[in-house]
Amino acid sequence: AQTVTQSQPEMSVQEAETVTLSCTYDTSESDYYLFWYKQPPSRQMILVIRQEAYKQQNATENRFSVNFQKAAKSFSLKISDSQLGDAAMYFCAYRNAGGTSYGKLTFGQGTILTVHP
């Protein structure tokens, strides 16, 4: 079974600065997908960024980028120029590429990000 671990229960950052959230995962599969989701107080989970395991290039989406280290099974999220609206719970998630993993995302425990003005 796959597991996802987020070792930072809480992080804080000053507005306009950069913060990195950590995530490690364990899997015996070679083909999979990794995601970062954001859950603001409104509770609705929103996709921030995704990475395909077979792609070596790190994904980027505007101020959000990842550092994907496949051998180390590490998938960190970097938020640049942090904004007040970035404050939320962030979840790292894993999905197998095939087999019987239909619809299933395996989530980490989450990191609460606080942004200070």
Next chain:
Amino acid sequence: KAGVTQTPRYLIKTRGQQVTLSCSPISGHRSVSWYQQTPGQGLQFLFEYFSETQRNKGNFPGRFSGRQFSNSRSEMNVSTLELGDSALYLCASSLTGQGKGEAFFGQGTRLTVV
């Protein structure tokens, strides 16, 4: 286009009762997954439906069941409620439920069992 709609948003039930939660996916999405979110256990996968068929399920007791209708709307039922079933229940819809496709989440139903 409209997002994923979950109803009701809040629910209070008594131990031993049963409850049905509803999820309307994004138009065109045929995969609907359900998750339970609690402070202690985090987000746990319950099951996934695609074209009215359950394709995958997590490690939950048989008290948790679901179904999907021909219009892709899904319902989740919990029978003989226990205090530990208090949680936020999230549903997610996607086109296929596989691969890199984005799962779009609803705002959830907050179930409190007293």
